[in-house]
Amino acid sequence: MNDKKILTFAFMDPPFESERTITFFRLLDAALEKGAHVRVFAYEGAVALAFAKQQTHGNAVHGRDNAAENHPLTKDWILALQKKAASKALGFEWINCGLCVDERGVNEVVDGCGRGGPPDLWRYASEAHNTLTIGTR
Amino acid sequence: MKVLQVIDQAYRTTVEEQDDAILWLTRSMLSAGGDLMVLLTGHAVHYAVLTRRQPALILGEWRQTEPAEIHRDIAGLVEGGVPVYAVLEDLQDRGLEKLEVQSHVQIVSRQQIPSLYEQADQVWHW
Numbered sequence: 580m581n582d583k584k585i586l587t588f589a590f591m592d593p594p595f596e597s598e599r600t601i602t603f604f605r606l607l608d609a610a611l612e613k614g615a616h617v618r619v620f621a622y623e624g625a626v627a628l629a630f631a632k633q634q635t636h637g638n639a640v641h642g643r644d645n646a647a648e649n650h651p652l653t654k655d656w657i658l659a660l661q662k663k664a665a666s667k668a669l670g671f672e673w674i675n676c677g678l679c680v681d682e683r684g685v686n687e688v689v690d691g692c693g694r695g696g697p698p699d700l701w702r703y704a705s706e707a708h709n710t711l712t713i714g715t716r
Numbered sequence: 717m718k719v720l721q722v723i724d725q726a727y728r729t730t731v732e733e734q735d736d737a738i739l740w741l742t743r744s745m746l747s748a749g750g751d752l753m754v755l756l757t758g759h760a761v762h763y764a765v766l767t768r769r770q771p772a773l774i775l776g777e778w779r780q781t782e783p784a785e786i787h788r789d790i791a792g793l794v795e796g797g798v799p800v801y802a803v804l805e806d807l808q809d810r811g812l813e814k815l816e817v818q819s820h821v822q823i824v825s826r827q828q829i830p831s832l833y834e835q836a837d838q839v840w841h842w
Contacts, residue, residue, distance in 0.1 A: 623737055697741050698748030705717055714842035716725060
């Protein structure tokens with residue numbers, strides 16, 4: 580880890596239910612764009628953001644098949660941000676609350692995302708320049 | 717580092733998680749060495765006047781056996797060294813100010829909130 584700032588994010592919302600999720604990912608992207616290392620603690624429904632079995636689908640109402648619909652998946656956004664961070668020599672760490680994962684059965688996560696608990700959030704926050712919490716509503 | 721946990725939303729996940737998720741998070745980080753305070757604002761001031769366990773959910777033959785005990789969780793936080801505050805005006809707005817507030821909870825006015833914020837290195841608004 581170099582002398583760039585670390586920003587920690589704690590997020591609670593699940594995929595596909597709130598515009599806060601989009602805003603959250605845009606903030607992560609912006610943080611990387613500004614040269615900050617990013618650390619994420621995913622809590623409650625947010626642990627499903629990294630679920631590896633998310634699948635795209637076609638949409639008859641849209642008149643598009645699976646390929647054409649190219650449905651957004653949050654796991655792909657995480658992978659894209661990991662790639663962006665790597666290209667800028669920045670850290671991009673992601674820890675899911677393990678108990679929240681177990682409750683939801685979303686144990687299979689994309690590479691680069693780990694399992695942990697509240698002590699990890701405290702460690703992330705203690706080492707960061709600042710922490711942004713986004714609670715569900 | 718001292719963190720002020722501001723809880724504004726009440727009864728969020730309390731049935732499924734059998735607690736308040738942010739109170740639980742606070743207790744968990746306390747065990748990890750966290751230096752924390754809790755401020756109940758908005759609807760979350762309801763927690764300050766709770767005296768009973770939450771009612772058990774019953775769905776068909778399924779019955780919840782361990783519903784949330786938020787008043788116990790707040791007492792546990794205070795016993796663990798985490799001060800818990802509730803905003804007087806938010807109690808008044810909801811007609812709760814005449815109910816007995818848990819002895820563990822300290823009542824503050826909105827005017828006192830800035831001084832609470834100043835005591836913390838970070839304020840986490842949930």
